[in-house]
Structures are given as structure tokens and as C-alpha cells.
Amino acid sequence: MRQAGMNMGRVKQQNRSAILNYICEVGPVSRKDIASDMGLTPAAVTQITTQLLEEGILVEQGTDQTHDGAGRRKVFLDIDDTYQYVYAVNIEAEITTVALCDLRGNLVEKQTMYTDHAKAPEHFLEDIANSLLEMGRRAPAKIERRIAAVTVGIPGLVDVETGVSIHAYGVWEEVVEVSDLLHKQLGLPVFIENNVDAFARAEVLYGIGRKHDNFLLIKWGPGVGSTIVIDKQIYIGRHGKTAELGHLIMERHGEFCNCGRRGCLETMVSYGALQKIQKFAPEKFGEVYTKSKGADREKFDDVIDMFARAIVNATTILAPDRIVLSGNLFRSEEIRKQMIEDCFEYDPNLHAGRILYTELSSCEDYIGPVAAYVQQVLF
Numbered sequence: 560m561r562q563a564g565m566n567m568g569r570v571k572q573q574n575r576s577a578i579l580n581y582i583c584e585v586g587p588v589s590r591k592d593i594a595s596d597m598g599l600t601p602a603a604v605t606q607i608t609t610q611l612l613e614e615g616i617l618v619e620q621g622t623d624q625t626h627d628g629a630g631r632r633k634v635f636l637d638i639d640d641t642y643q644y645v646y647a648v649n650i651e652a653e654i655t656t657v658a659l660c661d662l663r664g665n666l667v668e669k670q671t672m673y674t675d676h677a678k679a680p681e682h683f684l685e686d687i688a689n690s691l692l693e694m695g696r697r698a699p700a701k702i703e704r705r706i707a708a709v710t711v712g713i714p715g716l717v718d719v720e721t722g723v724s725i726h727a728y729g730v731w732e733e734v735v736e737v738s739d740l741l742h743k744q745l746g747l748p749v750f751i752e753n754n755v756d757a758f759a760r761a762e763v764l765y766g767i768g769r770k771h772d773n774f775l776l777i778k779w780g781p782g783v784g785s786t787i788v789i790d791k792q793i794y795i796g797r798h799g800k801t802a803e804l805g806h807l808i809m810e811r812h813g814e815f816c817n818c819g820r821r822g823c824l825e826t827m828v829s830y831g832a833l834q835k836i837q838k839f840a841p842e843k844f845g846e847v848y849t850k851s852k853g854a855d856r857e858k859f860d861d862v863i864d865m866f867a868r869a870i871v872n873a874t875t876i877l878a879p880d881r882i883v884l885s886g887n888l889f890r891s892e893e894i895r896k897q898m899i900e901d902c903f904e905y906d907p908n909l910h911a912g913r914i915l916y917t918e919l920s921s922c923e924d925y926i927g928p929v930a931a932y933v934q935q936v937l938f
């Protein structure tokens with residue numbers, strides 16, 4: 560009994576978190592349905608949801624048309640997306656996106672800037688902070704008051720606990736104290752996460768993860784990123800490492816990769832590698848591929864085929880329910896079609912609906928950090 564008593568606080572915290580995740584996934588939903596679907600007592604649900612309503616993170620929604628059996632107005636609960644607003648920053652090798660949005664990723668404002676490799680990291684972060692401050696000033700007062708945090712997605716190895724970017728491949732060579740630097744400028748709590756992990760959280764909360772618990776997320780452009788999601792949780796191995804599809808070794812005596820090894824998939828299929836075949840903007844890949852002829856077409860086909868082989872091999876090992884494609888090089892339908900065809904050529908047993916395109920392509924460049932904040936901090 561003593562054990563149970565000691566754990567009560569933690570159990571309540573876990574139930575709170577589970578209820579919030581559940582409402583985010585299926586809401587609006589009644590208290591009764593929360594209790595029966597989650598196997599919780601109605602009393603526990605009422606206690607937790609009352610507190611969440613008082614905090615303002617939940618709102619009641621009810622209509623006069625909907626009544627329960629006893630003739631009472633039926634009340635549904637949902638997340639109040641405007642409970643807080645966040646500054647979302649997504650740093651990528653080429654482009655950095657800065658946005659101000661609510662908890663569902665509804666934009667107040669968004670801007671993009673070139674990721675300035677010539678600038679010292681602290682100066683680049685200062686530029687980001689200044690853009691955010693201006694955005695906050697332009698926002699209506701009722702929104703500005705609710706800006707609760709800065710949340711940042713960064714490529715490569717990230718120490719979530721200390722807010723430090725350990726090695727942002729293709730962005731910074733050195734260790735960068737991202738959270739400290741941004742906190743000094745903005746005076747708000749700062750949270751950071753690997754950009755692909757953060758986007759996988761967005762899939763869990765707002766995308767394909769609502770229907771599928773286990774999936775492999777693949778991001779193409781500018782490099783190759785991937786994250787494994789198991790039972791709706793991001794799989795993170797020891798030393799903070801996640802799945803690294805881009806660093807599967809595909810070629811003997813291959814080119815040196817920025818991870819320190821050689822012959823990695825990424826050295827052959829990254830945006831930089833594709834630019835050596837033909838110059839194009841990432842979103843034009845489909846058009847350029849379709850029009851390409853002769854040797855160029857063969858090179859593009861080799862790239863897509865090699866990527867398909869890596870996907871099929873990863874699928875063999877990981878056995879995910881679904882493979883989710885994202886990133887600006889997958890934006891073209893022609894490319895996705897060719898990639899899936901190549902995968903089927905290697906494995907005719909891969910069933911057609913198993914490889915999907917993200918449902919979040921319209922907000923791909925900033926939704927990850929938002930979801931990371933919502934799932935890691937708020938829930």
C-alpha cells in the first residue's frame with residue numbers, strides 16, 4: 560500500500576498526460592468517452608479534466624442540439640489551441656524558418672531566412688531572436704501576452720536536457736548553446752530537439768500517427784533524416800542517437816560523409832549530390848526528373864533506386880506499420896511514385912498503402928518544434 564501511495568502523484572501525472580494526448584488525437588470528446596476508452600474511472604477523469612479546464616488548456620464545447628439520454632446538454636472537451644502561443648524555429652542546412660503560432664500550428668506569422676553559414680552561431684541566433692521579437696511586437700496584444708516559449712528544431716545531435724546543439728550536421732561544426740543564447744535575447748523558456756524527431760512528434764499528434772502507432776519517418780531534403788516511432792513514442796538510443804537511414808553505407812570506397820564515415824546513402828542522394836547532376840530548386844525535382852534524358856536520367860534513376868533499396872532494407876529490419884515520406888525532395892508526386900515503384904520492384908510483398916506521404920506538408924517547415932513543445936513540455 561505504501562508503494563501505491565508513493566506513486567499516486569506520478570500516476571496522476573501519467574493520466575493527465577495520457578488524457579491530453581488522447582483529447583489531442585480524437586477531440587472533441589466527452590468525459591464519459593474518455594473514461595470508457597481509456598479505462599479510467601469517471602471520477603479520475605472529472606478530477607483531472609476539471610483542473611485542466613481551470614488551467615485553461617482545455618475548453619468545453621457543447622451544442623444545444625446534442626443531448627445525452629437524460630436530456631442534459633452534452634459537453635465535449637477539446638484542447639484550447641490558443642491557450643498558449645510559441646515561437647517556433649526550424650533550422651535547416653539551407654533555410655531557417657521562424658514562426659509565431661498557436662498550439663495546433665495555426666500561424667500568426669511566418670518568415671524564412673537563409674541559414675547563414677558565414678556567421679558565427681551566436682550572431683545567427685541573434686538574428687533569429689530579433690526576427691522573433693519583431694514578430695511578437697507586430698502580433699495583437701492578446702496573442703503577445705500568451706507567448707510562452709521558444710521551441711527549436713535543429714539537425715543532428717542535440718542534448719535536449721541542456722539545450723545544446725552538439726553537432727548540427729551541415730549547419731554548425733561546433734557545440735552551440737542554443738537555449739542559453741536564445742533565452743538571453745528573448746527571456747522565455749527555450750526547448751530544442753532534433754528536427755526530424757520533432758517532425759515525427761507532429762505526425763504523432765496531428766498527422767499519420769493518429770492512425771498508426773508504429774512508423775518510420777523519412778525526410779528527404781537537403782540530407783536524409785529518419786526517426787523510428789514505436790507505440791507513438793520516438794525511439795532514441797543511447798547517447799541521444801536516433802535512426803540514421805541517411806548513414807547506411809551503400810558503397811565501397813565511397814565519398815566521405817559529414818558524419819565521419821564513407822559511402823553513406825546521404826553522400827549519394829542529398830540535395831547537394833543531386834545538384835551535381837542538374838541544378839534545380841528542391842520543389843522542382845519532379846519536373847526536372849520527368850524532363851531529364853540520357854545520362855542525367857540514368858543518374859537520377861540510380862539515386863532513386865539506391866534510396867528505395869535503403870528503404871526496403873530498413874523496412875525489413877524495423878518492420879514498421881507504415882513508412883512516412885516527408886521533406887521538400889519528396890514534395891513532387893512523380894518522385895514519390897517512382898520511389899514507391901522501385902521499392903515494389905525489390906519487394907513485391909510491400910503492400911500498396913504501406914508507404915505514405917506526410918499529411919503535414921503544408922506546415923512541414925515549422926510544425927515539428929511546435930509539436931515537440933506540446934508533447935514534451937505541455938502534455
Ligand SMILES: [Zn+2]
Pocket residue numbers: 805806816817818819820821823825
Ligand atoms: Zn554518413
